[in-house]
Amino acid sequence: DAGVIQSPRHEVTEMGQEVTLRCKPISGHNSLFWYRQTMMRGLELLIYFNNNVPIDDSGMPEDRFSAKMPNASFSTLKIQPSEPRDSAVYFCASSNTGLASEQYFGPGTRLTVT
Amino acid sequence: GQNIDQPTEMTATEGAIVQINCTYQTSGFNGLFWYQQHAGEAPTFLSYNVLDGLEEKGRFSSFLSRSKGYSYLLLKELQMKDSASYLCAALLRNSGNTPLVFGKGTRLSVIA
Numbered sequence: 001d002a003g004v005i006q007s008p009r010h011e012v013t014e015m016g017q018e019v020t021l022r023c024k025p026i027s028g029h030n031s032l033f034w035y036r037q038t039m040m041r042g043l044e045l046l047i048y049f050n051n052n053v054p055i056d057d058s059g060m061p062e063d064r065f066s067a068k069m070p071n072a073s074f075s076t077l078k079i080q081p082s083e084p085r086d087s088a089v090y091f092c093a094s095s096n097t098g099l100a101s102e103q104y105f106g107p108g109t110r111l112t113v114t
Numbered sequence: 115g116q117n118i119d120q121p122t123e124m125t126a127t128e129g130a131i132v133q134i135n136c137t138y139q140t141s142g143f144n145g146l147f148w149y150q151q152h153a154g155e156a157p158t159f160l161s162y163n164v165l166d167g168l169e170e171k172g173r174f175s176s177f178l179s180r181s182k183g184y185s186y187l188l189l190k191e192l193q194m195k196d197s198a199s200y201l202c203a204a205l206l207r208n209s210g211n212t213p214l215v216f217g218k219g220t221r222l223s224v225i226a
Contacts, residue, residue, distance in 0.1 A: 043157070043201060043216040059212040091156055099205055099214055100145060100164075105156035 025094030
Protein backbone atom coordinates (compact mmCIF):
# COMPACT_ATOMS: atom_id res chain seq x y z
CA ASP A 1 0.00 0.00 0.00
CA ALA A 2 1.23 3.47 -0.79
CA GLY A 3 1.82 5.63 2.22
CA VAL A 4 1.33 9.36 2.46
CA ILE A 5 2.85 11.02 -0.59
CA GLN A 6 4.36 14.50 -0.51
CA SER A 7 5.83 16.64 -3.24
CA PRO A 8 8.23 18.13 -3.82
CA ARG A 9 10.74 16.42 -1.51
CA HIS A 10 13.04 19.43 -1.61
CA GLU A 11 12.29 23.03 -2.47
CA VAL A 12 14.69 25.93 -2.62
CA THR A 13 13.19 29.32 -3.30
CA GLU A 14 13.95 32.98 -2.87
CA MET A 15 12.39 35.20 -0.29
CA GLY A 16 9.12 36.67 -1.52
CA GLN A 17 8.24 33.79 -3.81
CA GLU A 18 5.13 31.66 -3.45
CA VAL A 19 5.62 28.08 -2.33
CA THR A 20 3.07 25.29 -2.69
CA LEU A 21 3.52 21.95 -0.95
CA ARG A 22 1.36 18.99 -1.90
CA CYS A 23 0.09 15.94 -0.08
CA LYS A 24 -1.84 12.82 -0.95
CA PRO A 25 -3.11 11.00 2.16
CA ILE A 26 -3.52 7.26 2.54
CA SER A 27 -6.64 6.11 0.73
CA GLY A 28 -9.55 5.73 3.15
CA HIS A 29 -8.12 8.00 5.82
CA ASN A 30 -10.47 10.84 6.69
CA SER A 31 -8.10 13.09 8.66
CA LEU A 32 -5.14 15.03 7.30
CA PHE A 33 -2.54 17.02 9.20
CA TRP A 34 0.15 19.52 8.24
CA TYR A 35 3.23 19.92 10.46
CA ARG A 36 6.39 22.00 10.46
CA GLN A 37 9.64 20.84 12.08
CA THR A 38 12.67 22.97 12.93
CA MET A 39 15.54 22.51 15.34
CA MET A 40 14.46 25.52 17.34
CA ARG A 41 10.75 24.84 17.67
CA GLY A 42 10.52 21.09 17.18
CA LEU A 43 7.47 19.53 15.54
CA GLU A 44 4.43 21.80 15.37
CA LEU A 45 0.91 21.02 14.21
CA LEU A 46 -0.16 23.72 11.76
CA ILE A 47 -3.66 22.66 10.69
CA TYR A 48 -5.77 19.56 10.39
CA PHE A 49 -8.78 18.50 8.33
CA ASN A 50 -11.55 15.99 8.97
CA ASN A 51 -13.48 14.85 5.90
CA ASN A 52 -11.85 17.65 3.86
CA VAL A 53 -13.03 20.35 6.29
CA PRO A 54 -10.47 22.43 8.25
CA ILE A 55 -11.06 21.76 11.95
CA ASP A 56 -8.27 23.61 13.69
CA ASP A 57 -5.80 26.06 12.18
CA SER A 58 -4.59 27.61 15.43
CA GLY A 59 -1.05 26.46 14.65
CA MET A 60 -0.81 28.33 11.36
CA PRO A 61 1.84 30.95 12.07
CA GLU A 62 0.38 33.86 10.14
CA ASP A 63 -1.74 34.91 7.20
CA ARG A 64 1.04 34.10 4.76
CA PHE A 65 0.19 30.43 5.32
CA SER A 66 -2.92 28.81 3.90
CA ALA A 67 -4.06 25.22 3.41
CA LYS A 68 -6.76 23.63 1.32
CA MET A 69 -8.20 20.18 0.86
CA PRO A 70 -10.38 20.20 -2.24
CA ASN A 71 -11.04 16.46 -2.09
CA ALA A 72 -10.27 13.38 -0.01
CA SER A 73 -7.08 12.58 -1.88
CA PHE A 74 -5.29 15.91 -2.13
CA SER A 75 -4.22 18.81 0.04
CA THR A 76 -1.95 21.83 -0.39
CA LEU A 77 -0.07 24.09 1.98
CA LYS A 78 0.80 27.44 0.47
CA ILE A 79 3.18 30.10 1.75
CA GLN A 80 2.92 33.49 0.10
CA PRO A 81 5.19 35.38 0.29
CA SER A 82 7.86 33.08 1.69
CA GLU A 83 10.49 34.29 4.16
CA PRO A 84 13.81 32.78 5.28
CA ARG A 85 12.31 31.91 8.70
CA ASP A 86 9.89 29.56 6.93
CA SER A 87 12.80 27.24 6.16
CA ALA A 88 11.87 23.90 7.76
CA VAL A 89 10.75 20.38 7.01
CA TYR A 90 7.01 20.25 6.37
CA PHE A 91 5.28 16.95 7.04
CA CYS A 92 1.84 15.83 6.01
CA ALA A 93 0.17 13.00 7.93
CA SER A 94 -3.14 11.16 7.76
CA SER A 95 -5.19 9.01 10.11
CA ASN A 96 -8.39 7.01 10.27
CA THR A 97 -10.11 8.81 13.11
CA GLY A 98 -8.87 12.30 13.84
CA LEU A 99 -6.31 13.41 16.38
CA ALA A 100 -6.73 10.63 18.94
CA SER A 101 -5.32 7.90 16.74
CA GLU A 102 -2.15 6.77 15.03
CA GLN A 103 -0.96 9.19 12.39
CA TYR A 104 0.98 8.07 9.33
CA PHE A 105 3.51 10.64 8.21
CA GLY A 106 4.72 11.36 4.72
CA PRO A 107 8.45 11.70 3.98
CA GLY A 108 8.32 15.48 4.30
CA THR A 109 9.29 18.44 2.14
CA ARG A 110 12.52 20.20 3.05
CA LEU A 111 11.98 23.89 2.29
CA THR A 112 14.83 26.36 2.10
CA VAL A 113 14.04 30.02 1.59
CA THR A 114 17.06 32.16 0.75
CA GLY B 115 0.67 27.90 28.57
CA GLN B 116 1.25 24.33 27.49
CA ASN B 117 4.62 22.81 28.33
CA ILE B 118 6.13 19.44 27.46
CA ASP B 119 9.55 18.52 28.85
CA GLN B 120 11.83 15.63 27.98
CA PRO B 121 15.60 15.15 28.20
CA THR B 122 17.52 16.34 25.17
CA GLU B 123 19.89 13.39 24.86
CA MET B 124 20.44 9.94 26.33
CA THR B 125 22.97 7.20 25.73
CA ALA B 126 22.47 3.51 26.48
CA THR B 127 24.21 0.23 25.75
CA GLU B 128 23.05 -2.41 23.30
CA GLY B 129 20.99 -5.06 25.07
CA ALA B 130 20.18 -2.82 28.03
CA ILE B 131 16.94 -1.14 29.13
CA VAL B 132 16.36 2.61 28.88
CA GLN B 133 13.56 4.80 30.19
CA ILE B 134 12.76 8.11 28.49
CA ASN B 135 10.71 10.46 30.64
CA CYS B 136 8.21 13.11 29.59
CA THR B 137 6.48 15.58 31.88
CA TYR B 138 3.71 17.89 30.84
CA GLN B 139 1.94 20.92 32.25
CA THR B 140 -1.18 21.43 30.20
CA SER B 141 -4.84 22.24 30.53
CA GLY B 142 -7.49 19.96 29.12
CA PHE B 143 -5.26 16.90 28.83
CA ASN B 144 -6.70 14.05 26.79
CA GLY B 145 -3.87 11.60 26.18
CA LEU B 146 -0.20 11.21 25.37
CA PHE B 147 1.57 9.98 22.23
CA TRP B 148 5.05 8.64 21.70
CA TYR B 149 6.64 8.77 18.25
CA GLN B 150 10.02 7.54 17.02
CA GLN B 151 11.93 9.57 14.46
CA HIS B 152 15.16 8.39 12.84
CA ALA B 153 17.47 11.11 11.57
CA GLY B 154 16.28 12.50 8.25
CA GLU B 155 13.06 10.51 8.33
CA ALA B 156 9.43 11.04 9.29
CA PRO B 157 8.04 10.24 12.75
CA THR B 158 6.44 6.82 13.24
CA PHE B 159 3.80 6.04 15.83
CA LEU B 160 4.73 4.02 18.91
CA SER B 161 1.89 4.43 21.42
CA TYR B 162 -1.04 6.45 22.66
CA ASN B 163 -1.97 6.37 26.36
CA VAL B 164 -5.24 7.71 27.70
CA LEU B 165 -5.59 5.77 30.94
CA ASP B 166 -3.12 5.53 33.82
CA GLY B 167 -0.82 2.57 33.75
CA LEU B 168 1.61 0.66 31.63
CA GLU B 169 0.92 -0.54 28.11
CA GLU B 170 3.31 -3.05 26.63
CA LYS B 171 3.95 -3.57 22.94
CA GLY B 172 6.84 -5.90 22.25
CA ARG B 173 10.14 -4.40 23.36
CA PHE B 174 8.49 -1.01 23.90
CA SER B 175 6.22 -0.04 26.79
CA SER B 176 4.63 3.29 27.64
CA PHE B 177 3.43 4.49 31.03
CA LEU B 178 1.12 7.33 31.97
CA SER B 179 0.24 9.00 35.27
CA ARG B 180 -2.38 11.67 34.69
CA SER B 181 -2.30 12.92 38.28
CA LYS B 182 1.47 13.51 38.10
CA GLY B 183 1.56 14.83 34.53
CA TYR B 184 4.15 12.21 33.73
CA SER B 185 4.83 9.58 31.12
CA TYR B 186 7.74 7.37 30.17
CA LEU B 187 8.74 5.19 27.28
CA LEU B 188 10.59 2.01 28.21
CA LEU B 189 12.76 0.30 25.63
CA LYS B 190 14.04 -3.19 26.43
CA GLU B 191 16.77 -5.28 24.80
CA LEU B 192 18.12 -2.23 23.05
CA GLN B 193 19.30 -2.62 19.48
CA MET B 194 21.49 -0.32 17.44
CA LYS B 195 18.50 0.47 15.22
CA ASP B 196 16.76 2.02 18.24
CA SER B 197 19.11 5.01 17.94
CA ALA B 198 16.63 7.77 17.08
CA SER B 199 14.75 10.71 18.52
CA TYR B 200 11.71 9.94 20.65
CA LEU B 201 8.96 12.54 20.73
CA CYS B 202 6.21 12.75 23.29
CA ALA B 203 3.09 14.75 22.48
CA ALA B 204 0.08 15.75 24.55
CA LEU B 205 -3.38 15.75 23.02
CA LEU B 206 -5.46 18.54 24.48
CA ARG B 207 -9.15 19.33 24.37
CA ASN B 208 -10.67 22.77 24.17
CA SER B 209 -7.26 24.30 24.63
CA GLY B 210 -7.93 27.44 22.67
CA ASN B 211 -4.59 26.82 21.04
CA THR B 212 -3.17 23.99 19.02
CA PRO B 213 -4.69 20.69 20.21
CA LEU B 214 -1.52 18.59 19.85
CA VAL B 215 1.70 19.78 21.48
CA PHE B 216 5.03 18.00 20.98
CA GLY B 217 8.10 17.95 23.17
CA LYS B 218 11.45 18.78 21.55
CA GLY B 219 12.38 15.11 21.49
CA THR B 220 14.98 12.94 23.21
CA ARG B 221 17.85 11.82 21.02
CA LEU B 222 18.83 8.30 22.06
CA SER B 223 22.20 6.88 21.09
CA VAL B 224 22.65 3.12 21.47
CA ILE B 225 26.30 2.10 21.75
CA ALA B 226 27.95 -1.28 21.57
